Amino acid sequence: MTASEVKQHWEDRYAERERIWSGRVNPWLAEFAASSTPARALDLGCGEGADTLWLAEHGWDVLGVDISDTALRRAATQAVTMGLADRVRFEQRDLSESFPEGAFDLVSAQFLQSMVHLDRMWIFTAAANAVAPGGVLIIVDHGAAPPWAPEHFREHVFPSAEEVLQTIELDERQWDRVRVGSAERDAVGPDGQAGVLVDNLIVLRRVAAEAGQSG
Template sequence: MSDRTAEVRLWDEMYSGAEHYWSGEANTALVEQVADLPPGRVLDLGCGEGGDALWFAGRGWQVTAVDLSPVVLGRARARCAEAGLDGRIDWREVDLAVDFPAGEFDLVSAQFLHSWGELPRERVLRRAAEAVAPGGTLLVEGHCGWPEWEGNPHPEVHFPTPQEVVDSLRLADGRWEVQVCAEHERVQAAPDGTEITRIDSTVKVRRLR
């Protein structure tokens, strides 16, 4: 089994273990950051069960939603059909470690693009910036550490600060505006049902030309 096949299998097995793994709703931070943008073309990287993609489509965006897991894409397509949004979302099976969707987009959204396996995250995010059309936006949400209930299972894993994310994008001078580069708190339910507070990060940059 190749490393990439093993990565796909890892995510397929995770999603197969529960009927619904995520809430099904759009990420709160994403809604806060993009609700005032006019609908256009959006690329949703690592779309998972499709909560963000469905939110975009319901507000008039033309969505390209990608994930490497056939299992979760099947679940997302089913939710899309149930919502009557077929035709507004192009669901694509893409392993971002080896490929990237062609085209330019008014918004590229990377929500919690972390992986337990191998993912060249910085390279993927730089490619995401390249896919932003002039006047468009790149929004990157990330975790700043492991959740309390997991402790620190992989001490070698580094969660970048917002400024480290901006620096890693290698944005050309005079062509980008950094609109948000900050940490924020988010309340999340733990597996036992209790609510805990996590620290996440937001990076929002706009391409000027």
């Protein structure tokens, strides 16, 4: 699938409804971001902007990146409505092709999984490289299909957090593990059915530069 076809896939996806996602912050991001001092944040695959705007509400200066122009227009409109336009900016790009410049104190990739081409290894390695000393990388994946998903989808085996971590080119001496593994959370399905979701979490903190260290 070409880059233009991948982009069109997501434009078509967002054209299905006026809103695709819930508009609520992803809970693991909220939990771990709360323990960090607000500074510069990067939200990868920001969609309609729920995480980006939540971070901005809590004092972060945020760059939200997504492949879909439609999603980004919705996010930008919501930022203006919420009075947060001065704390957020949005950027359209295919993360499999290019990555934002700069260093960030928090880099978040929430459920950056796709049925079409997505170079996760390259993206996650670039994401780690974008974390400033003392900053945090948060990657959250689906660990299993939702219990209300079709049977053929529930049979899909998702890679574990450790397996995903092994694909990222990291100098382990430069990172502290905050949490790497699976976690469960209660959720409600599209038809109101209660269930438990399994997520895979990779939360790493980059070792801060020592006082007086340069280069």
